[in-house]
Amino acid sequence: MEVVFKRPRTLLKKPFTYCPGCHHGLAQRLIAEVIDELNIADRTIGVGPIGCSVYIYEFIDVDFVVGAHGRAPAIATGIKRALPDCVVFSYQGDGDIAAIGTSEIIHVANRGELITAFFVNNAVFGMTGGQMAPTTLVGQKTKTTPFGRNPEVHGFPFRLGECLSVAEGSAYIARVALTRPQFIRQAKECIRKAFLAQIEQKGFALVEILSPCPTNWGMSPKEAVDWLEQHMIPYFPLGELKVKECLSRETS
Amino acid sequence: MEKVLMRGNEAVAEAAVRAGCRLYFGYPITPQNEISEYLSFRLPQVGGVFLQAESEVAAIHMIYGAASTGARVMTSSSGPGISLMQEGLSSLAAAELPCVVVNMSRGGPGVGNIQPAQSDYFQAVKGGGHGDYRLIVLAPSTVQELVDLTYRAFYLADKYRNPVEILGDGMLGQMMEPVVFRDPEFPPLPPKDWAVRGKGNGPRKWIVCFDLDPKGLEELNLRLWRKYRRLEEEEVDYVTFGCSEPEVLLVGFGTVGRILRSVVREGEKEGLKLALFRPITLFPFPKKALQEYARKARAVLVVEMNLGQMLEDVELAVRGEVPVFFLGHTGGVIPTVEEVLEYIHFLLAKEVRVWK
Amino acid sequence: MKHHEILIAGFGGQGILFLGRTLALAGMFEGYEVSWYPSYGPEMRGGTANCTVIVSEEEIGATISDHPDICIVMNEPSFHRFVPLVRPKGLLVVNTSLVRTHCPREDLEVLPVPANDLARVYLNGAEVTNTIILGALLARCPVVCRKSAEWALAEALRGKRESLYTLNLKALGVGWEFVAKGG
Numbered sequence: 001m002e003v004v005f006k007r008p009r010t011l012l013k014k015p016f017t018y019c020p021g022c023h024h025g026l027a028q029r030l031i032a033e034v035i036d037e038l039n040i041a042d043r044t045i046g047v048g049p050i051g052c053s054v055y056i057y058e059f060i061d062v063d064f065v066v067g068a069h070g071r072a073p074a075i076a077t078g079i080k081r082a083l084p085d086c087v088v089f090s091y092q093g094d095g096d097i098a099a100i101g102t103s104e105i106i107h108v109a110n111r112g113e114l115i116t117a118f119f120v121n122n123a124v125f126g127m128t129g130g131q132m133a134p135t136t137l138v139g140q141k142t143k144t145t146p147f148g149r150n151p152e153v154h155g156f157p158f159r160l161g162e163c164l165s166v167a168e169g170s171a172y173i174a175r176v177a178l179t180r181p182q183f184i185r186q187a188k189e190c191i192r193k194a195f196l197a198q199i200e201q202k203g204f205a206l207v208e209i210l211s212p213c214p215t216n217w218g219m220s221p222k223e224a225v226d227w228l229e230q231h232m233i234p235y236f237p238l239g240e241l242k243v244k245e246c247l248s249r250e251t252s
Numbered sequence: 253m254e255k256v257l258m259r260g261n262e263a264v265a266e267a268a269v270r271a272g273c274r275l276y277f278g279y280p281i282t283p284q285n286e287i288s289e290y291l292s293f294r295l296p297q298v299g300g301v302f303l304q305a306e307s308e309v310a311a312i313h314m315i316y317g318a319a320s321t322g323a324r325v326m327t328s329s330s331g332p333g334i335s336l337m338q339e340g341l342s343s344l345a346a347a348e349l350p351c352v353v354v355n356m357s358r359g360g361p362g363v364g365n366i367q368p369a370q371s372d373y374f375q376a377v378k379g380g381g382h383g384d385y386r387l388i389v390l391a392p393s394t395v396q397e398l399v400d401l402t403y404r405a406f407y408l409a410d411k412y413r414n415p416v417e418i419l420g421d422g423m424l425g426q427m428m429e430p431v432v433f434r435d436p437e438f439p440p441l442p443p444k445d446w447a448v449r450g451k452g453n454g455p456r457k458w459i460v461c462f463d464l465d466p467k468g469l470e471e472l473n474l475r476l477w478r479k480y481r482r483l484e485e486e487e488v489d490y491v492t493f494g495c496s497e498p499e500v501l502l503v504g505f506g507t508v509g510r511i512l513r514s515v516v517r518e519g520e521k522e523g524l525k526l527a528l529f530r531p532i533t534l535f536p537f538p539k540k541a542l543q544e545y546a547r548k549a550r551a552v553l554v555v556e557m558n559l560g561q562m563l564e565d566v567e568l569a570v571r572g573e574v575p576v577f578f579l580g581h582t583g584g585v586i587p588t589v590e591e592v593l594e595y596i597h598f599l600l601a602k603e604v605r606v607w608k
Numbered sequence: 609m610k611h612h613e614i615l616i617a618g619f620g621g622q623g624i625l626f627l628g629r630t631l632a633l634a635g636m637f638e639g640y641e642v643s644w645y646p647s648y649g650p651e652m653r654g655g656t657a658n659c660t661v662i663v664s665e666e667e668i669g670a671t672i673s674d675h676p677d678i679c680i681v682m683n684e685p686s687f688h689r690f691v692p693l694v695r696p697k698g699l700l701v702v703n704t705s706l707v708r709t710h711c712p713r714e715d716l717e718v719l720p721v722p723a724n725d726l727a728r729v730y731l732n733g734a735e736v737t738n739t740i741i742l743g744a745l746l747a748r749c750p751v752v753c754r755k756s757a758e759w760a761l762a763e764a765l766r767g768k769r770e771s772l773y774t775l776n777l778k779a780l781g782v783g784w785e786f787v788a789k790g791g
Contacts, residue, residue, distance in 0.1 A: 041451070042450055042451055042452050042453065043450035043452070044450060045448055045449075045450055047317070048460075057458050057460070061451075061456055062450075062451060062456055063448040063449070063450055063451050063456050063457050063458065064448070064456070064457075064458035064459070064460075065316075065317060065320045065448055065458065065459045065460075066458070066459070066460040066461065066462070067313055067316050067317070067340075067343050067347075067461060068313065068339050068340065068342075068343050068461070071309070071310070071313035071316070071339075071340070074305070074309075074310040074311075074313035074314050074316075074317065075313050075314070075316050075317035075320075076317060077303070077310075077314050077317060078275070078277065078313065078314035078315060078316060078317025078318035078319070078320070078321075078325070079317040079318065079320060079321055079448070080317075081275060081301045081303060081314070081318060082274075082275055082301070082317070082318040082321040082323045082325075083321050083449060083450070086449070086450045087450075103306055103307060103309070103310065104306070104309075104310050104313070107305075107306040107310065255636060257629070257632055257633050257636050257642070257644070282648070283648055366648070422648070423645065423671065423672075426645065426646055426648050427643055427644060427645040427646075427671050428629065428632060428643070428644040428645075429642065429643050429644070429668075429671075430636045430641075430642060510668070510669045510670065510671070511669055511670040512669070513667070513669040514669025514670045515669070517666075517669065586672060588670070588674045589669070589670055589674060590674050590675075
């Protein structure tokens with residue numbers, strides 16, 4: 001019988017430990033699939049964050065470096081500058097990349113650092129137990145916005161992808177969700193393009209992946225998926241935010 | 253070998269290149285900017301990487317990334333910038349990554365000023381960031397020693413897989429002295445089989461600075477602790493100068509160490525029996541040696557460009573066997589030979605007689 | 609035993625640090641222990657500059673000097689600030705083109721050098737007063753010999769225009785002759 005679906009080579013053979021309904025597992029599987037298809041596992045180095053995303057190093061079978069909260073882009077820079085022939089990707093959550101590590105991610109984008117960044121946005125701090133994230137939606141209740149996020153007090157949800165797409169050094173910025181099969185297919189294509197932007201030396205690339213967090217949203221997995229589609233996607237529209245065809249090094 | 257007149261900041265940079273450092277990440281801050289200015293043209297000459305980071309926080313994490321690949325890497329800064337690097341230094345220590353950090357320290361606290369000071373002693377030798385860790389801390393007092401210790405810093409960092417801080421100050425960074433680059437040879441180092449370079453055909457590797465299992469994290473801490481004890485056994489370094497049975501044993505590090513050398517010499521002319529004990533390794537601190545030297549003296553006088561930081565380590569080493577006195581300046585005021593001598597005369601006239 | 613602590617002070621732009629470095633280089637060429645320590649930071653940005661050069665037969669301890677035995681002052685503010693610090697019987701070299709105040713201390717040997725005027729007369733106004741002063745100092749007090757200073761100028765100006773070296777060499781001579789011929 002023909003095998004039509006199997007575990008990607010680069011995904012280690014163990015069950016994901018994420019909560020039911022969380023999309024980290026899906027996102028990491030897609031990254032592993034693309035690494036397989038591009039045949040780069042032997043020269044890929046992943047950089048992990050702090051937060052739920054940190055567990056990626058347990059599941060993807062490539063070399064990994066994990067440092068302090070928010071600093072993955074700087075760590076990735078150090079690795080890439082030391083080993084320009086390696087493929088370097090970072091994987092961060094919203095607190096990590098859009099709060100404590102804002103400075104680092106903006107500057108890797110602006111330098112056009114040849115790394116591929118993945119940003120899993122679930123609008124809440126996951127591992128610390130459900131506090132407000134920079135991407136928490138207006139009105140959304142979290143542990144630290146018990147009456148809902150109020151822009152007058154907490155400011156507005158931060159659209160990082162849009163922010164990075166204006167940086168001269170960024171080559172490819174996309175936002176995807178994994179709530180429907182068609183979205184998953186699009187997401188995989190975006191992940192692939194983001195790796196290619198690095199391999200073809202076009203510049204910095206980022207894929208923002210919207211993910212539900214049923215545990216901290218206080219919903220069932222199904223409710224969380226619906227909530228994501230109804231509330232997150234309108235504020236964080238899906239699609240390619242920036243596609244730079246020419247080599248960034250030549251235009252600068 | 254050719255002797256060249258070089259500024260401390262440029263000398264440390266050149267020594268780093270000669271020691272095999274090929275990546276430097278840093279952020280401008282006075283009084284150490286000549287280090288990055290020098291490396292910005294020197295590293296490309298040898299196929300290396302110079303990158304000005306967006307902050308010291310970013311710089312130290314670029315170091316973390318580059319060190320993970322097994323490359324010899326360095327950053328430099330001064331007081332406030334080193335404070336910003338503490339998060340990364342804690343991570344580097346936990347992940348056991350070798351790197352060299354130069355602190356041409358300046359007056360604190362806060363933004364302080366840019367004049368020479370030694371007020372970062374505690375921060376340098378007691379860990380500085382969170383968690384139970386130490387940096388190897390070397391304190392040069394001349395530009396030549398700065399060069400020699402830079403080579404040693406890279407060697408020790410690799411040998412012990414630990415960050416090394418070279419604790420200088422604005423004076424050492426800014427002044428020029430003749431130097432010779434001796435390119436010393438060290439015993440062979442073990443291969444960096446822990447480095448992350450892409451797994452190739454082998455099994456994958458990872459470098460992390462945490463362990464979520466309490467037993468696992470305690471094991472990491474104990475391993476670090478054993479490393480620090482081994483450093484205390486094997487790597488302690490200091491110099492002494494002057495009378496073998498002094499009335500007053502002077503203790504000072506770095507810039508103050510050289511001022512005290514002048515004090516010993518001038519004191520001799522006035523008939524004083526003085527000696528200098530200058531620790532070169534601040535961590536590991538030369539406890540045993542200092543205790544033995546102190547026993548031969550009537551009193552110990554610690555002089556620092558702070559208000560008594562190494563003083564605490566001296567007191568711990570001397571264990572109350574000999575009275576310990578202190579003279580300090582801070583904020584960029586540099587102790588003068590004259591005032592130290594005056595204080596010694598005062599001690600010998602009043603205090604020491606009372607104590608003995 | 610030879611041991612000189614030399615303080616050089618003036619405005620930024622007068623080549624104070626260069627003068628000091630040249631002197632330190634010359635001392636190094638002659639095999640002495642030398643050190644050069646500049647003022648830096650806000651002071652540098654505020655337009656004044658000073659540096660301390662030590663030339664010694666023995667290993668140098670302190671690189672700053674409480675009481676320099678040679679002091680070169682190139683402008684009025686430096687004169688007022690540093691003259692009180694000079695060691696009794698020390699040598700005070702004054703750029704009298706810019707310093708009008710008479711030295712109030714009688715325990716110092718004063719060497720007046722109208723450096724800017726000399727530059728105007730002999731060097732077509734080229735502002736190399738620092739090297740003129742160096743020439744004058746060496747003619748009065750041989751901290752290092754003239755030849756070493758010339759080598760030091762060559763080293764300090766390596767990579768710069770050849771004409772700059774020639775000019776400085778000439779300036780060194782102008783200062784030297786001024787003193788050698790009795791001021």
